[in-house]
Amino acid sequence: MTTDFNDKQMRILQVAEQLFAEKGFDGTSIRNIAREAKINIAMVSYYFGSKEKMLEALIISRISDLKIQLENLIREPLTPIEKVDRLIELYIARMHKNRCIYQIVHFELSNKKREVNLKSFTDVKRKNFEFLREIINEGQEKGVFRKDVNIYLIPPTILGTYFHFRMNRPLYEELLGLDTDESFENYIKNDLCKHIKQTIKALLTNENQ
Template sequence: METEFNEKQLYIMDKALALFVNVGYSSSSVRAVAKAAGVNVAMIFYYFGSKEKLLEAIFTRHLQALERKWVEIEGLQKEGEPLYNLELFVDGFLGLANESQNFFRLMLRQSTLLVHDGFRFAKIAILKRVMENLITKNVNIGIEKGIFNKEVDPEFVMQFTTGTFFHTMIKYDLNNSSNPMADVSEKEIKGLNKNLKFILKAYLKYGIQ
């Protein structure tokens, strides 16, 4: 069952996310979050309890959106069309990453601080398994049908797709250090989508020679 948030909570989370990305989570006090959202500190504690719980709420909100996206993608898959389905995965991942670039920035930075028994680690691990299952299923179908090279590694497909986007985001942030919240442009996302699919097709067909 999904966690629901009211409009005020969503507004505070948006302002907090922007602040965490701009100056860093550890450097953002509850008072700074309250100021950015135009509310008092008491309201932050009333709705979230603490800065850590506010961060958890941000992760819950966005990871729920990701989970809904994968359910949608699974519903759009075509039986016996593994290449189409994997391209659908690329479209879905890049589309959602493009819509939620600040969250993906935050998730990338927080991933280095996650503990294996923590809330965020557990949530991300569940989502990762869903994505891996979707990819593995279609890679195996492609191999069985003789469409894909038998040496294709499903884990590499996921690492290549997600890792390339994160690399692009890091490169973009380094090139725009004066504005850490600058989004990767729509043009670059479209170019990345095209190039990812081109290389992915070659890998699926020929493997690593």
């Protein structure tokens, strides 16, 4: 599927993402999307054909630049630990920006009640593991990281911590005294990000470091 979308297509995808997040995939129709985007329903169908194809296109539009960012990170003159820190920052920034589509996609992946081709999404995840493995291998060669690291559990540790915190927002607002949107988002950007970095580095580094 192409990653080159024109202005009308991007407008449709933006509206679709918003409605999918608000009403759910099943609760949103092509007609709803066309009306909200102020675009003829026939044109929406012409561009995407179905909601399933629209979801596939939405995923493509959100992940198309991730590979480039990871490649740039690998090439930067940083230590393995610094690269891990930057990788975590990148993950959290992208999850924050695209949290609606992440929630939609993970629901579809676990639900399996319809045929949605999510190969592009899983391909990116597979590529993420390759980049992560390269960073971990570098750290292991330099004696910084443990030899028994389970690479496949690192991304779910990052994502799981982030989404647990966000999905339980009322509880953490009360516990941490986060009484404004700004204070909640700042806590994620600073304190939660720091906690995740400490957790991942504790899993990666040798005990005598």
